[in-house]
Amino acid sequence: MIVRLSDGRELPIEMYKVRIVQKTTLPPTAQRLAAIEEAGYNTFMLWTKDIFIDMLTDSGTNAMSDNQLAAMMVSDDAYAGGESYRKLGSAVKDVLGFDYYVPAHQGRAAEHLLAKIFCRPGTVVPMNYHFTTTKAHFEMGGARVLEIYHDDAMETASDNPFKGNIDLAKFQQVIDKYGAENIPFVRMEATTNLIGGQPFSMANLRGVRELAAAHKIPVILDCSLISENAYFIKRREDGYQDATIEDIVKEMMSLTDLVYLSGRKSTCVRGGLLATNNPEYFNQLKAWLPVYEGFITYGGMSSKEIEAMAVGLREMTDLDVASSSADLIKDFVEKMVARGLPAVTPPGGLAGHVDAMKFLPHVPQSQYPAGALAAALYLVSGVRSMERGTISMDRDEHGRDVLSDLELCRMAVPRRVYTMSHIDYVVDRLAWLHAHRELVGGLEFYEEPPVLRFFTGKLHALDNWGAKLAAAFRDEFGDCV
Numbered sequence: 001m002i003v004r005l006s007d008g009r010e011l012p013i014e015m016y017k018v019r020i021v022q023k024t025t026l027p028p029t030a031q032r033l034a035a036i037e038e039a040g041y042n043t044f045m046l047w048t049k050d051i052f053i054d055m056l057t058d059s060g061t062n063a064m065s066d067n068q069l070a071a072m073m074v075s076d077d078a079y080a081g082g083e084s085y086r087k088l089g090s091a092v093k094d095v096l097g098f099d100y101y102v103p104a105h106q107g108r109a110a111e112h113l114l115a116k117i118f119c120r121p122g123t124v125v126p127m128n129y130h131f132t133t134t135k136a137h138f139e140m141g142g143a144r145v146l147e148i149y150h151d152d153a154m155e156t157a158s159d160n161p162f163k164g165n166i167d168l169a170k171f172q173q174v175i176d177k178y179g180a181e182n183i184p185f186v187r188m189e190a191t192t193n194l195i196g197g198q199p200f201s202m203a204n205l206r207g208v209r210e211l212a213a214a215h216k217i218p219v220i221l222d223c224s225l226i227s228e229n230a231y232f233i234k235r236r237e238d239g240y241q242d243a244t245i246e247d248i249v250k251e252m253m254s255l256t257d258l259v260y261l262s263g264r265k266s267t268c269v270r271g272g273l274l275a276t277n278n279p280e281y282f283n284q285l286k287a288w289l290p291v292y293e294g295f296i297t298y299g300g301m302s303s304k305e306i307e308a309m310a311v312g313l314r315e316m317t318d319l320d321v322a323s324s325s326a327d328l329i330k331d332f333v334e335k336m337v338a339r340g341l342p343a344v345t346p347p348g349g350l351a352g353h354v355d356a357m358k359f360l361p362h363v364p365q366s367q368y369p370a371g372a373l374a375a376a377l378y379l380v381s382g383v384r385s386m387e388r389g390t391i392s393m394d395r396d397e398h399g400r401d402v403l404s405d406l407e408l409c410r411m412a413v414p415r416r417v418y419t420m421s422h423i424d425y426v427v428d429r430l431a432w433l434h435a436h437r438e439l440v441g442g443l444e445f446y447e448e449p450p451v452l453r454f455f456t457g458k459l460h461a462l463d464n465w466g467a468k469l470a471a472a473f474r475d476e477f478g479d480c481v
C-alpha cells in the first residue's frame with residue numbers, strides 16, 4: 001500500500017509483519033569476482049553463499065503467508081482422490097470462476113500441455129509478447145510465435161500505462177494473412193514479463209476477445225502475474241478505481257477460454273495450473289496429464305503446495321497482497337530515474353528493469369550488454385539480477401544470434417521479501433556502476449547449450465574487464481563492501 005506522508009511524499013508501506021527471517025551475508029569483492037568468473041558471467045550459475053540480495057527472479061522466491069504455511073500441514077497426500085485437489089477446485093471456482101482445472105508441476109509444464117493440444121506445424125500463435133519457455137514449447141510443437149504488440153511497447157522510457165496491450169489492427173492482419181483455421185489460439189500474458197512487467201488494459205483484453213470470438217479463435221491467458229495486472233488496471237484504467245481486485249480478476253477471466261499460470265508468482269507457491277469452463281479442453285488436458293505430470297489430483301505438485309496454492313489464489317485478490325511488490329517497484333523505479341539511470345518506465349510488476357543498451361551504449365548487442373550489466377552489478381554489490389536480452393534468445397537455424405528487441409537487466413522484487421533499504425542499496429550501486437560504465441565490456445560464450453542457453457551457458461568477459469571493474473570498486477570502497 002502507498003501512504004502519503006505529511007511532507008507529501010508517497011511511502012510504499014509493508015502491510016505485513018516479518019515473523020521469520022533468513023540470514024544473508026555480503027561477500028567481499030574478491031569473493032564476488034571469483035564467484036562470477038566461476039559462474040561464466042552468468043548470474044544463474046551463482047550459488048546462494050556468494051549472493052547478498054537475490055533479485056534473480058520472483059519465481060518461487062516469495063514469502064508465503066502464515067495461512068499458506070498452516071494449510072500445508074493439513075494436506076492430503078493420497079496419490080488419487082486427494083482432498084487437497086478439491087480445496088484447490090473450490091478456490092479456482094470462487095476466484096477464477098472455472099469449473100475444470102488441472103494442476104501441473106510449474107508454468108512451463110502447462111505450456112507443454114498446451115503445445116501438445118493446440119500447436120501443429122503450419123500454425124501461428126499471436127501474442128502480446130512471448131516468455132522464454134512459452135516460445136520454446138510452442139515452437140517445439142511446430143507453431144510460429146507472432147508478437148503483435150503496439151510499436152511503442154519497445155520504448156523503454158515511456159508513460160504508456162499499458163505496454164502489454166495487443167495491437168488489434170495487427171491481430172486483424174494476422175487473421176487475414178494466415179487464416180483463422182491456422183491460429184489455434186491467441187495468447188495474452190498478464191504483466192508481460194519480458195517487456196518489463198508491463199500490463200494490458202481490460203479494454204484491450206475485451207477487444208482481443210471480440211475479434212478472436214468473431215473468428216472462433218480461443219483466447220488463452222497466461223495468469224502467472226494476474227494479481228499485479230489487476231492492480232495496475234485498478235490504478236491506471238478509467239472506471240476501475242473503485243473495483244476490487246477480485247472483481248477485476250473475475251472480469252478478466254470472463255473474457256478468456258482457458259487460463260494457465262505459474263503458481264510461483266502471484267500465488268506465492270511452487271506449482272502450475274490450467275483452468276477452463278470448456279469440457280473438451282479439460283478432457284484433452286486430462287488425457288496427457290498422467291503421461292507428463294502425474295495423476296489428475298496432484299499433476300506433479302506436492303499436495304502441500306496444492307493446499308498453499310488454494311490459499312494463495314484467494315489471498316492474491318487482497319489489495320494489500322496484489323500491491324505488495326508493485327508499490328516497492330514503483331519506489332525503486334522512481335529512485336533510479338531520480339539518479340539518472342535508464343530504468344524501464346512506467347514501473348511494472350515483478351521487477352525494476354534497466355535498459356542495458358542505454359546503460360552501456362559502447363557494448364554492441366552481439367556482446368550481450370544485458371548479460372554484461374547483470375554480471376557487473378553482481379560484482380559491485382553482491383546483488384543477483386537476470387539478463388533479459390539476446391542471451392535469453394536461442395540461435396536461429398543457421399546458428400546466428402537472434403538479437404532481442406530489448407536488452408534488459410531485470411532486478412526482481414519477490415513479494416514481501418526485501419525492504420526499502422535493500423532497494424536504496426541496489427540503486428546506489430547501480431548509480432556507481434553507471435558513473436564507471438566505461439569499465440564494463442562485452443561477453444563471449446565458451447559453453448553454450450542449444451536450447452534456453454541463458455540458464456546454464458558460460459561466457460568470458462572480453463579483455464578481462466571483470467577484474468578491472470572489481471579493482472576500481474575495491475579502490476573506492478575497500479574489500480569488505
Ligand code: F0G
Nearest residue numbers: 057059106107108131133193224262264
Ligand atoms: N509464463 C510467465 C509469464 C512466466 O513469467 C513464467 C516464468 C512462466 C510462464 C513459466 O513458469 O517458471 O513456473 O515454469 N517466469 C520465471 C521468471 C521463470 O523468472 O520470470 P515456470
